[in-house]
Amino acid sequence: MIRTLTARSLSAGASALAGYACSNCARPSVTRVVGNRRSLASIADSPPQSSALSPLVVPPYARLTSNLDKVRKALGNTPLTLAQKIVYAHLVEPDSTTDIKRGTTYLKIRPDRVAMQDASAQTALLQFMLSGLPQTTLPTSVHCDHLITAHSGSDFDVSTSLASEREVYGFLESASRRYGISFWKPGAGIIHQIVLENYAAPGLLMLGCDSHTPNAGGLGAVAIGVGGADAVDAMAGLPWELRAPKTVGVRLQGTLSGWATPKDLILHLAGRLTVQGGTGAILEYFGPGATSMSCTGAATVCNMGAEVGATSSVFPYSDAMRRYLVATGRPHVAAAADEALRAGLLVADAGSESSYDDVIEIDLAKVEPHVNGPFTPDLATPISKFAEMVKEKGWKDEVKACLIGSCTNSSYQDMSRAANLARQALSHGVKARTEFLVAPGSEQIRATVERDGQLGTLVEVGGKVLANACGPCIGQWKREGVSKDEENAIFTSFNRNFRSRNDGFPNTMNFLASPDIVTAMAFAGRLSFNPITDNIISSDGTPFKFEPPQGEDLPANGFAQGREGYAKPADGPAPELDVEVRVEQGSNRLQLLEQFSAWDGKEVESAKVLVKVKGKCTTDHISAAGKWLKYKGHLQNISENTLIGALNDFTGEVNLVRNEVNGSNGTIPEVAKAYKTAGVSWVVVADQNYGEGSAREHAAMQPRYLGCRLIITRSFARIHETNLKKQGILPLTFVDPTAYDVITPGSTVSTVGIASEKVPSSPIKVVVQRPGLETVVIECAHTMSVDQWEWFKAGSALNYIRKTMGV
Structure with missing residues (x-):
């Protein structure tokens, strides 16, 4: 029996549109299944509000301090930086910690929280559903901020998105209810601003399915952008693996003045470091200038650390952070952080400057716009x-x-x-x-x-x-x-x-x-x-002439809470186990995932080079956003945009490659699909910093869906390299970057050394057969850990999780 809940039957406070209360706003409903009864429910159905003093928003400082003491002893009481303290305090097994080599050692970490935006949450939740777990094991939130198109203005644009994105919002809302996830409605705000206002805290370690998750570093957190599969690990209660990041200290002297802003600091730093200069490192700001900045200004700086490839960025706990916590209704978090500061958790050790892998000096007084x-x-x-x-x-x-x-x-x-x-x-x-x-x-x-x-x-x-x-x-x-x-x-x-x-x-x-x-x-x-x-x-x-602008960092009369329809949802709501998440058959927006096939245990043999990517190739080039965002939950459909922005070195054109089987030319997705249908294996060869940009895991899932198992580059961006591993693609880098130049049109690639139960030694040999030219053997390196090799063998990290959990 189908029952429609009309707008009149829903309380105004519960309505997803109540916050806008606009006369032209439609009130769509979405389908769900409760037991065997199919009904309709508004995306507005909200769990009860949690207490403002929810313990979930306070990091477990006592446990973190205890963990850190254990790690200190294992490391010989070496002075630690703030970033190192936060990361090491979250180790799953601090008692068994041995020597940590930054940039090499893989760490097993227990994050405090996960946040996802509506574009990336679709595949993350679809993957989590395959885990068979009844609920998430740590506080998790979904934020609807990516799918609203800007055109006519706020109210109209939100109303339009509620109609056009009805199916996706309904899926996200029902999945959130089913698995105990906090659901922030469309129009409530941008994920990183919402996290800063509600969830971020000094000493927190969180994961977010968005590359700008480090924004929370402005409030003293180590927040790391990841793909959905990484988030699924954390949501499932499994240790999350991270290669121990290097720590780059940025010493700030002086204060900003006049037209200079925190944004100018990070724009200047981006020019110095370049888009890959921070890869594999946490940027830790310290010195007298670091505590002179507002909390939101520091967040701006941390946010754009993603643009230099940094794993995360963090500022030390300061009075500005304390005032921001109080202003945003979290005095209890500030009090707990003060105590943790006194215990030595939230401050770098004396003498820790020698523990930085590099130090950059910046005088804020000299920074110009x-x-x-x-x-x-x-x-x-x-x-x-x-x-x-x-x-x-x-x-x-x-x-x-x-x-x-x-x-x-x-x-x-x-x-x-x-x-x-x-x-x-x-x-x-x-x-x-x-x-x-x-x-x-x-x-x-x-x-x-x-x-x-x-x-x-x-x-x-x-x-x-x-x-x-x-x-x-x-x-x-x-x-x-x-x-x-x-x-x-x-x-x-x-x-x-x-x-x-x-x-x-x-x-x-x-x-x-x-x-x-x-x-x-x-x-x-x-x-x-x-x-x-x-x-x-x-x-x-x-x-x-304009005078230098002025503006307070916090409102004198406190923050207004806004319209009722966008009130904060409960943090860590109880899962509603009778809510069945449904994906409609034949939907072109959502598609249940099927497991990728496991590796056959053999070497890659005579794989076609689908494309030799020249120059910058970001995740925007690999999996475009914009009009394609609507297919984020449908892997088959979004795979139609795979690498359409990539410049092919063989042809000198974007999104044009040769089908080496029949000799015709086609778009990259067309030829990849043809190879998949014909059972032809293929690889991608790429330039430097391949996968720069966002955390979108579709840039890894799409090539995998189309049959790719191997990508060889001069270098990878951190998040993308991890995402490839998660989806069962082996990422290799040329030991000699000039080896990129020996790949010629029509080349085929074979591996020597990966047919092993154990992690293969590095380098791996790659045999390149070139039409009309001599065959060459090149050496390639990899960064696969023991666990990551198990992901590759199983076909994906999710396959491995299911195997270990007996699902």
Whole structure:
């Protein structure tokens, strides 16, 4: 019997749309199965609110301190940095710890928490369902922030997403209820801002299915971006494996002033380190300048550590963090952290500077605003030199759009400083001369800046308020007014600017900057504008110059909680075991996963080189977002975008490869599917830092689904390399990077040395047969651990989990 719960039958506080209360909002329902009875339930059905003093939000400081004491003894009481303390305190077996070699030793870790956004949560939950477990074993949350397309404004865009994403939201909500997961509704906020406001805490170690999870380091946590399979390990209560990260200390002297912001610090650092300079390391900020920064400012810096490949980033516990915890309703966490600080857990040991693998010195007083881009976040240019760069490149001196917000820069302080500039402009009769889009990071931020007037000011100058969501930053932007092939410039306070990422237009140049610079650019409309030195013409024709913006880091009247429909869900709700998660047959959005086949125990023989990727190949190139986000829960459908952004060194074209079986040309997905159907094995050869960017595991699952078992590169980005291992793909790197050049069109690849029950020694020999040329043997290295080799043999990490659990 089917029963429909009408909007009238649901309490206003429970409705997913109650927070917006807009007259044009549809109220969709989603299908679930309860026992044998099929019924309809709104995604609004919420578990009871947990106590504000839930112990789940306080890290287990006593246990962590005890663990750390055991590790200290095992390591001979060597002085430890803050990052090392937090990581080692979370070891599963601190008693059996032996010598830890950073960059080499694999650690077994017990995280405190897992967070997932709605795009990555789909496959993570589909994988968790295969584990057979009745509930998650640690606090877990799902945040609906990626699937809302920016177009008409906040209320309309959320309403539209609730209709278009009904099936996915229903799946995520019902799965969350079934397995005891906190579910944050669409429009409640961006995952990393929500985590900072509610879950992050000093000394916490958490995993997040998003590469910008390290944002929580602004509150003293070690937060690490991972793929869904890693999250499943933690959710299932299994030890999570991490190669012991190196620790890079960033000593900060002085304080920021004037136009310089925390965003400029990380933009400057990205220019120094490059997109792979932090790979395999935690960036630990220390020194007097580290404690001078606001909590949300420190979070901005940690957030963009992902852009240099860092495993995580962390700031030491400070008074600014203490004040932020109190302001966000967590004085009990602050009190517990104070005690942990006194116990020595939340501070680096005296003399620990010798334990850093490298130290970078930065004087904050000398940091100036930066503009990074286009097309890569490490192309850093001080604002004082940017006009010269515009002239040298011959770019049109025009800015088409300015966008502030994103998980990187949507705090109260960010919005307040932007509004301060807007008020200055209004006092001279000036409004935005470009499209100006504003995305608050959370409902709490939106409600607070609305109450305190900043939001009204930004709207008055021409700003359009978007939903509390990722929107254009992740490519969810229905952009108008610019043709797809038109070269144009936008300024954003986002974290990434890969080609085509934001609007799908390949010639849009996204320049990353602080919200201050982005807002100032909106009033100038000129690409070469420098707000520190240049004038703007007021409405009466007289020139004026902006004063450096001002803004408080915390609201004087406290944070507003926002609309009722976006209230915080219970933390660690009891699983509703009678809720059966259902995926409709024939759905093109969701697809139950099938196990990947186990390895046959043989060497790879005469595998075709599907594509030899040249240059930068990010996870955006391997598994595009934007319009493809709707297929995140359907592996077969999303595999149609596999490597479509990759430049083939053999052809010199993007997404064009030769089918070596029949001699025809086709797209990369077309040829990969043809090989799979014909039973032809294939591999990918790639350049440096392959898989740079996000934590999206689809970039590993899709090639695996299409038949790939081996990828050889000059180097990998950390998260992507792990994701490949999780899905049963063997990642190899050239011992001699120039060996990349010996791979020629039509080459086939065979391995020598992987047909072993045990982890093969490194290097592994790879035999390359080249049409018309001599056969060459090259050496390749790997980083497989004992457990990871078991994943490969089983066909995937999930297969191995099921095997060990007897599922």
